[in-house]
Amino acid sequence: MGLLVEGKWVDQWYDTKSTGGRFVRTVTRFRNWVTADGAPGPSGEGGFPAEAGRYHLYVSYACPWAHRTLILRALKKLEDVISVSVVDPFMGSEGWVFADHAARRTEGATADSVLGMKRLYEVYLAADPAYSGRVTVPVLWDRKRATIVNNESAEIIRMLNEGFAAFTDDRRDFYPPALRDEIDALNARVYDSVNNGVYKAGFATTQDAYEEAARAVFALLDELEARLEGRAWLMGETLTEADIRLFTTLIRFDPVYVGHFKCNIRTIREYPNLSRYVKALYALPGVAATVNLTHIKRHYYESHKTINPTGIVPVGPAVWWT
Numbered sequence: 189m190g191l192l193v194e195g196k197w198v199d200q201w202y203d204t205k206s207t208g209g210r211f212v213r214t215v216t217r218f219r220n221w222v223t224a225d226g227a228p229g230p231s232g233e234g235g236f237p238a239e240a241g242r243y244h245l246y247v248s249y250a251c252p253w254a255h256r257t258l259i260l261r262a263l264k265k266l267e268d269v270i271s272v273s274v275v276d277p278f279m280g281s282e283g284w285v286f287a288d289h290a291a292r293r294t295e296g297a298t299a300d301s302v303l304g305m306k307r308l309y310e311v312y313l314a315a316d317p318a319y320s321g322r323v324t325v326p327v328l329w330d331r332k333r334a335t336i337v338n339n340e341s342a343e344i345i346r347m348l349n350e351g352f353a354a355f356t357d358d359r360r361d362f363y364p365p366a367l368r369d370e371i372d373a374l375n376a377r378v379y380d381s382v383n384n385g386v387y388k389a390g391f392a393t394t395q396d397a398y399e400e401a402a403r404a405v406f407a408l409l410d411e412l413e414a415r416l417e418g419r420a421w422l423m424g425e426t427l428t429e430a431d432i433r434l435f436t437t438l439i440r441f442d443p444v445y446v447g448h449f450k451c452n453i454r455t456i457r458e459y460p461n462l463s464r465y466v467k468a469l470y471a472l473p474g475v476a477a478t479v480n481l482t483h484i485k486r487h488y489y490e491s492h493k494t495i496n497p498t499g500i501v502p503v504g505p506a507v508w509w510t
């Protein structure tokens with residue numbers, strides 16, 4: 189685990205000393221958009237028109253943020269349009285590495301099929317040799333311009349939803365204009381208290397920081413449980429990106445966040461509506477193939493040595509969502 193400082197890899201764990209034991213996620217750096225015609229998107233520069241075979245996703249099956257992009261790619265049937273490389277789930281002193289460089293290969297991980305790199309940070313350096321910052325997944329890579337388009341999952345899923353209409357016959361809109369305000373408002377709360385909330389609980393290094401985060405996780409889960417009473421999806425009848433963004437945390441919750449991140453007031457299985465909702469999302473065509481429980485469990489329990497020094501991966505829980 190580490191980061192790049194002016195193009196040099198430095199192996200260090202998250203600093204929570206300067207923030208009173210609180211984990212603060214840093215803002216992502218590459219913010220350009222792929223659009224249908226190459227016009228600039230909401231941030232960054234233009235010049236990235238949608239094309240088949242041009243763009244590549246670097247993901248981890250373990251990562252809830254990267255998982256969002258795999259689900260959108262599957263739902264929008266873009267598997268033949270956008271290629272994927274999957275890093276090994278173990279994140280050690282070199283950060284994310286590819287399968288051919290992994291100490292112990294995990295089924296499902298791949299080599300870097302575009303650049304042939306061994307470590308993900310080398311992909312970042314290929315885009316910017318002087319890059320400073322965290323080396324995170326997902327990354328959307330442009331073969332033609334040989335650079336990173338974007339490394340923010342919230343934005344990548346919107347590009348996959350909108351930008352590639354010419355390359356798919358799936359006409360669903362997961363960010364429909366009429367629901368955008370409501371989706372944005374809920375996304376912000378789910379991000380803060382649940383998606384990132386579990387990390388704030390798990391990476392906290394003071395009791396107060398942990399308790400504040402863990403209680404906030406369950407306060408919002410309780411509210412979402414009530415919201416889903418009598419509704420299929422968060423926005424009602426329409427499946428939206430808000431559901432995908434919540435799902436990637438919920439599917440990791442019982443296997444990882446309850447134990448490893450100490451979010452253990454309740455399990456998702458104990459919430460009737462949330463567990464029904466997880467099953468329904470998991471059953472959507474294409475979604476199950478994006479869920480790799482071995483990568484998920486191995487990543488968290490083996491990589492976070494400050495939290496789980498033995499690296500033992502628990503055998504449970506029994507899978508209830510299939």
Ligand SMILES: N[C@@H](CCC(=O)N[C@@H](CS)C(=O)NCC(=O)O)C(=O)O
Pocket residue numbers: 189190191216250251252253254283322323324325326339340341342
């Ligand atoms: N804001 C980013 C966050 C991505 C992120 O934090 N990914 C994690 C994996 S779950 C990562 O790669 N962490 C490596 C690190 O922080 O060094 C997004 O949503 O795309």
